[in-house]
Amino acid sequence: xxxxxxxxxxxxxxxxxxxxxxxxxxxxxxxxxxxxxxxxxxxxxxxxxxxxxxxxxxxxxxxxxxxxxxxxxxxxxxxxxxxxxxxxxxxxxxxxxxxxxxxxxxxxxxxxx
Amino acid sequence: xxxxxxxxxxxxxxxxxxxxxxxxxxxxxxxxxxxxxxxxxxxxxxxxxxxxxxxxxxxxxxxxxxxxxxxxxxxxxxxxxxxxxxxxxxxxxxxxxxxxxxxxxxxxxxxx
Numbered sequence: 001x002x003x004x005x006x007x008x009x010x011x012x013x014x015x016x017x018x019x020x021x022x023x024x025x026x027x028x029x030x031x032x033x034x035x036x037x038x039x040x041x042x043x044x045x046x047x048x049x050x051x052x053x054x055x056x057x058x059x060x061x062x063x064x065x066x067x068x069x070x071x072x073x074x075x076x077x078x079x080x081x082x083x084x085x086x087x088x089x090x091x092x093x094x095x096x097x098x099x100x101x102x103x104x105x106x107x108x109x110x111x112x113x
Numbered sequence: 114x115x116x117x118x119x120x121x122x123x124x125x126x127x128x129x130x131x132x133x134x135x136x137x138x139x140x141x142x143x144x145x146x147x148x149x150x151x152x153x154x155x156x157x158x159x160x161x162x163x164x165x166x167x168x169x170x171x172x173x174x175x176x177x178x179x180x181x182x183x184x185x186x187x188x189x190x191x192x193x194x195x196x197x198x199x200x201x202x203x204x205x206x207x208x209x210x211x212x213x214x215x216x217x218x219x220x221x222x223x224x225x
Contacts, residue, residue, distance in 0.1 A: 004154070031211050042115050043155070043200060043215040056212055091155070100143065100204070100211040106154040 002026065004105035006092050012111045018080040021108045025074070025094030032075050033095075033102060034067060038088040046090075049075060050097075061086075082112045114138050116203050118216035125191050125223050133186040133219045135201030144184040145202040145213055146175055148195075155200060158186075191223045 005024040013019050025032045034046040046065070047057040051072035060067070064083070069075040079086055089109050093102040116137040123131055135144060143162045147155040161177040161184055172189040188195055198220050202213030 033211065033213075035213075035215075042217045043202075043213075045212055045214065048210065048212055056210065095211055100145070101157055101160060102145075102211060102213070103157065104147070104154040106152070 004092055004094050004103050006090075006105040006108050008108060009106065010109045010111075012113060013082055015084055015112055016081045018078065019082055019110060021077045021079075021090050021110070023075045023077070023092030023094075023105060025092070026103055028096065029094035029103075030072070030097040031095040031102070032069060033093040034075070034077055035091040035093065036088050037091065037107075038085075043091065046077075079110075082110075084112050086110060087112045115214055116201055116216040118199075118201060118219045120219060121217070122220040123222070125221070127193060127223055127225055128190050129223075131188045131191060131221060133188075133199050133201075133221070135184045135186070135203070135216050137182045137203055137205075139182070139205045141177070141179070141182050141184075142204040142206060144175070144177055145204075146184075146186050147200045147202065148197045149200065149218075150197040188221070191221075193223050193225065196221055196223045 007022045030051050032049040035043045037043045045059040048055045049069045052069050066078045089107040091107045093104045095102040116135050119134045145160045146158040149155040175186045177184045198218045200218050201216045
């Protein structure tokens with residue numbers, strides 16, 4: 001069974017550019033979470049989808065971040081325009097409905113220069 | 114308020130034991146433990162629920178002290194493969210949302 005897959009694994013962009021990160025959860029997992037780890041700090045919650053609906057987006061830093069999950073399958077996280085402080089590793093995790101054991105992807109390392 | 118993990122880092126020799134603590138200032142519903150190796154996905158180790166019992170498999174176990182709002186991860190007779198960063202993720206209040214608030218991580222290095 002395929003795990004949680006994230007694309008790209010690395011991205012280096014200039015300040016002011018746009019980047020879109022993609023997450024493919026485990027098939028059948030209704031819960032999808034986005035987290036971010038800034039260098040050396042804790043893994044911080046960004047938002048939670050249940051199927052295609054945003055259940056909790058309290059962790060989104062500002063309106064430069066837009067997450068979507070059309071059709072309740074894969075999700076995208078767009079950063080526009082990117083700022084230096086957006087650099088970090090973005091993780092996606094998924095879990096089945098009613099189960100809080102979450103499976104993480106390997107992350108996308110975003111570097112804004 | 115994120116949970117606080119201690120110690121921040123630990124270096125062991127193979128076969129030695131270690132304890133990693135995760136303390137919360139808020140009432141916990143559950144604690145999830147993960148291990149991450151460099152460049153890889155965090156891997157789920159175990160979950161402890163409020164009112165639940167101590168859990169473990171092989172030489173890794175954990176406990177949940179409701180009175181102290183603290184969880185401890187016990188690594189017994191450590192192996193080289195145990196090296197990595199350990200994170201506790203906590204759910205507060207009535208929980209069951211899956212939204213985790215993580216500690217800052219504990220880096221464990223096991224040497225031969």
